[in-house]
Amino acid sequence: MAVYVYSIVATSHPQNLNGLNGVGDPPSTLRTVPSEELTAVVSDAPEELRPKRRDLGAHQAVQEALMADGTVLPLQFGFTTTDDDSVREVLEERAEVYAERLEALEGCAEYHLKVSQAEEALLRQILLESDQARALNEQITSGTGGPEVPLALGELIAGEVQAREEQLVDRIVGELRGFAREERLSQATGDDFLSVSFLVEQDNEKSFLYAEQELAQELGEDFSFRLLGPLPPYSFV
């Protein structure tokens, strides 16, 4: 039967899976596939897997539980293989690489930060500061501009928005970088202009959280900071 793989931990990790469910409906039962040095947490793979709350939540809950007792290498959601033997084979063949990674991540957690800015405030700021944008905008609202003016204004604004957001990204990441061991940017989606993960050592957690709050206060209420963590180190495996 196909096997769904959640995480890799050291065989010396307690691997307490009590009270946890695997993916699938009805929920699958979690078990471990041990090798000498490393152990994988797996379950039977359900016939159908969907990126829905139930299964994503199960995948995430396993990582969190393992993380509470030690270091974990969380797999990306959705990976399966043929059977336990093929899991064991991977653990043995790549023992060195994974053990090194586990060691590097010891005592660290991922913090994920997404930031958005109220668009109206940003546009107002651009209009106030750019004579050209203001002139184009007035042409449109007074009806004196040609049909090409909205595009010209839009292009100018888009450029300004991008430049300003890049500056903000540099500033925010720059101020938090000092408290993290590694960082990883991802493509921001939706209304966010920043989506970034930091790998933070336990000893630096308080300073990191404090710095993030300070920054959020400095930037003010036009900005929304959403910080998630401590998380399993998905971005740093």
Add this chain to the structure above:
Amino acid sequence: MTVVPQSGGAVAPGGGAGSGNLYEILDLILDRGLVIDVFVRVSLVGIELLKIDARIVVASVDTYLRFAEACNRLDLEAGRKAPSQLTDIVGEVTEGGSHGKAKGALSGAAEAVSDALKGDSDDEEHEEKQKEPAGRRERQARRPARRRKE
């Protein structure tokens, strides 16, 4: 010192298994994490959508027109005249389907997946069958909620 409300800024202790938080870390669970190349990734409806949407760029005519409109509206706060003038110039183009599309497109797939995440578990079976069309339909309908600050 005044405390600026920091929406969601409170750190969720122990991580993000709550369904709201789960949505915020969707991209981590789906796109990050250890990849073992000899294993097989189950193909998942929704993941492809997320990836396609992430590639949509800011530099597009739709985005330009939307920004221009948003700027025009800003200046209108004092007197509310311009919508009619605007309509003459860009109204037909944008209402033809591109209004608000740039942002909608960027967040659309994430919303499609988040719909699945936010539903009650009781609805799960129902949602499962309707998932994709529902996600697309709600893209526009959900916009007012997303932009309620305006």
